[in-house]
Amino acid sequence: MYFPGNVAAFGVAVFVIGLLCTALKMDRGAYRHAGFTLAIVMLVPRVGNVWVIATHRFFEVSIGVVVGLGLSAAWPERTGGPAEKTGDSVADLGAEHGT
Numbered sequence: 001m002y003f004p005g006n007v008a009a010f011g012v013a014v015f016v017i018g019l020l021c022t023a024l025k026m027d028r029g030a031y032r033h034a035g036f037t038l039a040i041v042m043l044v045p046r047v048g049n050v051w052v053i054a055t056h057r058f059f060e061v062s063i064g065v066v067v068g069l070g071l072s073a074a075w076p077e078r079t080g081g082p083a084e085k086t087g088d089s090v091a092d093l094g095a096e097h098g099t
Contacts, residue, residue, distance in 0.1 A: 013038055 014035055021031040040061060046053045 010038070010042055013042065 017034045017038060018031060021034060040057070044057075046056075
């Protein structure tokens with residue numbers, strides 16, 4: 001079955017991927033990566049020798065992975081909590097501000 005690269009088909013495919021990830025109880029990261037993969041495969045239609053297309057797509061994805069890993073290493077995700085704890089209750093917050 002072949003669907004041409006258009007917005008409606010892409011939207012339906014993203015929705016189906018969302019339903020599938022929800023049904024399998026996957027986290028948002030899995031849904032995000034599935035969407036990236038769908039965009040790479042579906043939104044760049046090519047005409048020509050399938051081996052040349054596959055080789056180009058392999059290098060495109062490989063470059064994307066290397067750039068993504070480099071950016072992740074340069075700017076790691078923050079995993080710490082809040083900068084400071086202000087209190088345990090709303091009443092404590094009012095007492096700190098003199099109300």
